[in-house]
Amino acid sequence: MDFFDRFAVPHPSFLIYASMVGIGLTMxxxxxxxxxxxxxxxxxxxxxxxxxxxxxxxxxxxxALLMLFRGGVDAIMMRYQLSVPENTFLDSQHxxxxxxxxxxxxxxxxxxxxxxxxxxxxxxLQIGARDVAFPRLNALxxxxxxxxxxxxxxxxxxxxxxxxxxTSYFPLAxxxxxxxxxxxxxMIAIQIAGLGTLMTGINFITTILKMRAPGMTLMKMPMFxxxxxxxxxxxxxxxPVLTVLLAMGTMDRLFxxxxxxxxxxxxxxxxxxxxWVWGHPEVYILILPAFGIFSEIISTFARRNLYGYKSMVxxxxxxxxxxxxxxxxxxxxxxxxxxxNSIFSITTMAIAVPTGVKIFNWLFTLWKGKIEFTTxxxxxxxxxxxxxxxxxxxxxxxxxxxxxxxHNTMFLVAHFxxxxxxxxxxxxxxxxxxYWPKIFGFMLNERLGKWTAWLMSIGFVLAFIPMYITxxxxxxxxxxxYSESTGFGMWNMVSFIGAGVMAISxxxxxxxxxxxxxxxxxxxxxxxxxxxxxxxxxHTPVPEYNFxxxxxxxxxxxxxxxxxxxxxxxxxxxxxxxxxxxSGLPFIMSCIFFVFGFAMVFSIWPLAIVSLIGILGCLAYRxxxxxxxxxxxxxxxxxxxxxxxxAKK
Amino acid sequence: MKVDKxxxxxxxxxxxxxxxxxxxIFIGAEIxxxxxxxxxxxxxxxxxxSGPSGAEIFEITPVLxxxxxxxxxxFTIGLAIHAMRLNRTKATMTFxxxxxxxxxxxxxxxxxxxxxxxxxxxxxxxxxFTAILLTTLGTHGLHVTFGLFWGLFIxxxxxxxxxxxxxxxxxxxxxxxxxxxxxxxxxIFSFIYLKGMM
Ligand code: HEM
Ligand SMILES: [Cu+2]
Numbered sequence: 001m002d003f004f005d006r007f008a009v010p011h012p013s014f015l016i017y018a019s020m021v022g023i024g025l026t027m028x029x030x031x032x033x034x035x036x037x038x039x040x041x042x043x044x045x046x047x048x049x050x051x052x053x054x055x056x057x058x059x060x061x062x063x064a065l066l067m068l069f070r071g072g073v074d075a076i077m078m079r080y081q082l083s084v085p086e087n088t089f090l091d092s093q094h095x096x097x098x099x100x101x102x103x104x105x106x107x108x109x110x111x112x113x114x115x116x117x118x119x120x121x122x123x124x125l126q127i128g129a130r131d132v133a134f135p136r137l138n139a140l141x142x143x144x145x146x147x148x149x150x151x152x153x154x155x156x157x158x159x160x161x162x163x164x165x166x167t168s169y170f171p172l173a174x175x176x177x178x179x180x181x182x183x184x185x186x187m188i189a190i191q192i193a194g195l196g197t198l199m200t201g202i203n204f205i206t207t208i209l210k211m212r213a214p215g216m217t218l219m220k221m222p223m224f225x226x227x228x229x230x231x232x233x234x235x236x237x238x239x240p241v242l243t244v245l246l247a248m249g250t251m252d253r254l255f256x257x258x259x260x261x262x263x264x265x266x267x268x269x270x271x272x273x274x275x276w277v278w279g280h281p282e283v284y285i286l287i288l289p290a291f292g293i294f295s296e297i298i299s300t301f302a303r304r305n306l307y308g309y310k311s312m313v314x315x316x317x318x319x320x321x322x323x324x325x326x327x328x329x330x331x332x333x334x335x336x337x338x339x340x341n342s343i344f345s346i347t348t349m350a351i352a353v354p355t356g357v358k359i360f361n362w363l364f365t366l367w368k369g370k371i372e373f374t375t376x377x378x379x380x381x382x383x384x385x386x387x388x389x390x391x392x393x394x395x396x397x398x399x400x401x402x403x404x405x406x407h408n409t410m411f412l413v414a415h416f417x418x419x420x421x422x423x424x425x426x427x428x429x430x431x432x433x434x435y436w437p438k439i440f441g442f443m444l445n446e447r448l449g450k451w452t453a454w455l456m457s458i459g460f461v462l463a464f465i466p467m468y469i470t471x472x473x474x475x476x477x478x479x480x481x482y483s484e485s486t487g488f489g490m491w492n493m494v495s496f497i498g499a500g501v502m503a504i505s506x507x508x509x510x511x512x513x514x515x516x517x518x519x520x521x522x523x524x525x526x527x528x529x530x531x532x533x534x535x536x537x538x539h540t541p542v543p544e545y546n547f548x549x550x551x552x553x554x555x556x557x558x559x560x561x562x563x564x565x566x567x568x569x570x571x572x573x574x575x576x577x578x579x580x581x582x583s584g585l586p587f588i589m590s591c592i593f594f595v596f597g598f599a600m601v602f603s604i605w606p607l608a609i610v611s612l613i614g615i616l617g618c619l620a621y622r623x624x625x626x627x628x629x630x631x632x633x634x635x636x637x638x639x640x641x642x643x644x645x646x647a648k649k
Numbered sequence: 650m651k652v653d654k655x656x657x658x659x660x661x662x663x664x665x666x667x668x669x670x671x672x673x674i675f676i677g678a679e680i681x682x683x684x685x686x687x688x689x690x691x692x693x694x695x696x697x698x699s700g701p702s703g704a705e706i707f708e709i710t711p712v713l714x715x716x717x718x719x720x721x722x723x724f725t726i727g728l729a730i731h732a733m734r735l736n737r738t739k740a741t742m743t744f745x746x747x748x749x750x751x752x753x754x755x756x757x758x759x760x761x762x763x764x765x766x767x768x769x770x771x772x773x774x775x776x777x778f779t780a781i782l783l784t785t786l787g788t789h790g791l792h793v794t795f796g797l798f799w800g801l802f803i804x805x806x807x808x809x810x811x812x813x814x815x816x817x818x819x820x821x822x823x824x825x826x827x828x829x830x831x832x833x834x835x836x837i838f839s840f841i842y843l844k845g846m847m
């Protein structure tokens with residue numbers, strides 16, 4: 001029956017069948033487990049319907065970690081395939097699918113949720129707020145992201161994965177050259193997740209502008225909040241471009257329009273341009289919050305105020321503006337004239353200036369500080385030289401004439417991993433280790449943590465530095481194999497070993513979490529790192545309402561001042577607190593979105609129409625719904641506070 | 650919920666003023682959305698392939714009628730908000746209803762226009778130009794359609810619950826949305842139709 005032909009993977013292999021069985025069994029085990037322990041009710045009440053920014057943050061974190069492993073397995077498969085010449089582990093089609101999904105998963109379903117986890121968990125606490133501006137919208141953002149992620153991941157076992165690269169350039173991504181539904185998944189899954197991200201952007205801009213604690217002027221905001229603010233502004237300006245782009249791509253694939261075809265007036269370069277108008281700012285959406293996290297950690301463990309606060313802010317603003325005017329550096333060699341190449345070459349290099357300002361500020365903060373080498377600090381210190389190397393090779397790539405040599409070689413792959421791993425991944429792991437005690441009430445093991453950081457850096461250098469060499473020697477990216485005579489074999493073997501070391505470091509991180517859950521001390525107080533900003537001023541675990549009394553801010557380091565200079569942070573008395581009610585609607589609506597997406601991928605029109613009506617029905621229901629939230633009474637708050645205080649000390 | 654009596658109803662609670670700011674930011678995103686569509690339109694404008702060009706298919710009459718209907722509806726939604734500020738529920742509802750009727754009429758003409766395009770052989774699949782033309786107009790049209798339902802729901806809520814901080818807030822936000830669609834239309838009118846016919 002053609003029913004099965006439709007949903008079957010067009011290009012199956014043993015690996016895919018094995019994963020199908022594996023995924024099936026895991027799902028079954030999860031469902032049975034939850035049923036056996038009677039946790040459905042708990043899951044529904046406490047997590048699926050939650051509107052608490054802290055819990056939503058934790059769900060983002062879990063998704064990100066899950067995707068880190070999915071993307072990591074892809075990476076190992078690629079490196080294994082290339083480790084020796086003429087390898088036959090993957091064939092060309094599978095290699096295409098693996099590098100395409102690796103890129104998408106890592107950027108959109110790993111790094112993005114990871115930073116949104118920080119937005120969610122940290123920002124309200126850091127600005128002394130009780131919640132985000134639109135708690136329900138926040139839940140909707142998460143579930144849309146989650147459903148987009150789910151849809152993208154099932155492509156692996158239902159219908160086939162995208163195979164046109166994470167940039168999905170046309171005409172390669174058009175029906176003619178990508179006939180399977182893989183690229184439909186790309187268009188629609190990212191669209192759904194992207195809607196969620198756009199709402200996150202709106203939500204956090206409003207939160208940061210309107211919900212800061214009294215006294216916290218813009219220029220007294222902690223650096224992470226600043227970086228997140230700018231990243232969210234970039235989200236709001238960049239993601240609509242993606243929305244339009246994906247919509248046009250979907251129409252080309254499903255409805256036979258001619259936006260990006262090579263006949264009937266279509267223009268394939270329009271895709272490349274619009275993709276990077278979104279894609280390049282996207283990189284800064286990831287890296288700026290990472291910079292923010294490093295700033296927090298460096299000033300905490302150097303026991304000093306951040307050097308050059310104002311220039312830090314100014315440099316981020318400049319970076320955010322420049323990030324929108326450099327997109328064409330991604331296609332210097334695709335036929336634009338020397339004039340535009342030169343302009344984009346110069347704007348690209350200009351970004352090095354504000355970035356350099358930031359590097360110097362971190363160095364000056366460290367210079368006179370009393371440095372404490374905790375795990376988060378170790379990541380932050382290793383980040384500086386490694387990231388700088390990535391930046392320097394970036395400037396090399398930005399020289400448009402020279403780029404004809406490096407373009408689409410492993411040199412490029414080495415460059416962007418050299419910025420994205422020490423920049424974004426280190427920041428995430430550093431931040432995770434740093435905030436772990438606030439979130440879960442115990443510290444991760446420091447010794448294991450440092451081992452992880454060192455192994456990761458060693459693995460990183462082994463895995464990526466060789467790619468600079470083979471890239472300059474002409475090894476093209478996205479090639480599934482090469483011949484013996486190229487001489488790339490040895491370097492690629494080194495690179496595979498490096499990837500293996502990185503894999504070990506991730507395994508160690510998992511072991512660390514396991515070890516700490518079992519053995520770490522639960523008696524760590526509210527402020528285990530002796531930190532400086534407001535998120536450490538409340539209890540661990542953080543009560544639902546964050547702060548019993550809204551803090552009063554007087555400097556960029558209000559909490560530090562309250563500890564060292566006797567400044568009174570919590571002035572005023574406890575009053576009843578207004579909180580939003582939980583709601584199942586965001587989850588239900590996102591589930592319908594999932595069905596809608598699936599129906600679109602396979603062009604099942606009746607189902608698509610029914611689910612679209614369902615989505616509109618949810619919106620209509622929401623419009624008529626009246627929900628004024630609830631109050632937490634003074635007695636309840638005092639009871640909670642007493643318990644939390646009693647648990648410690 | 651704390652209601653601050655010194656402020657206009659739509660701003661009178663903290664939640665309300667958050668929502669208005671949030672909506673302004675959303676409009677920022679919408680501007681980017683339409684800007685992308687316009688940029689694509691200008692890129693593909695002359696890439697007509699074997700299909701017709703704009704000058705060959707645009708007709709001034711329906712476009713003028715559409716413009717007139719939408720501009721008037723933008724005026725009446727302004728009157729509705731004005732009536733709301735004066736706390737006149739009946740008048741608010743009447744102007745709201747007129748706005749929605751004008752919007753529906755606009756949509757009717759637009760549907761006629763689309764059928765005309767398809768009839769003269771300028772369908773979605775004809776060329777890059779027709780695809781981006783219909784997509785840009787269609788996106789605006791879908792926004793209007795969405796607005797009609799949204800506005801209708803708000804109208805029903807005012808009828809049921811009167812002018813509360815909540816309904817006032819929704820009406821105000823709806824009026825921002827509606828004015829915004831009007832502004833977009835003016836761009837469509839000038840840079841797609843007038844420019845295309847010249
Ligand atoms: C953990 C170690 C990692 C290894 C060993 C690895 C390996 C690779 C390799 C070999 C490629 C090149 C595929 C090709 O063009 O032939 C690649 C591409 C890519 N990687 Fe990674 N990767 C790792 C982590 C990450 C992370 C953390 C991110 C993002 C946050 C990332 C994002 C990307 C992107 C965007 C591409 C481009 C995909 C494309 O060419 O379309 N990678 N990676
Ligand atoms: Cu770029």
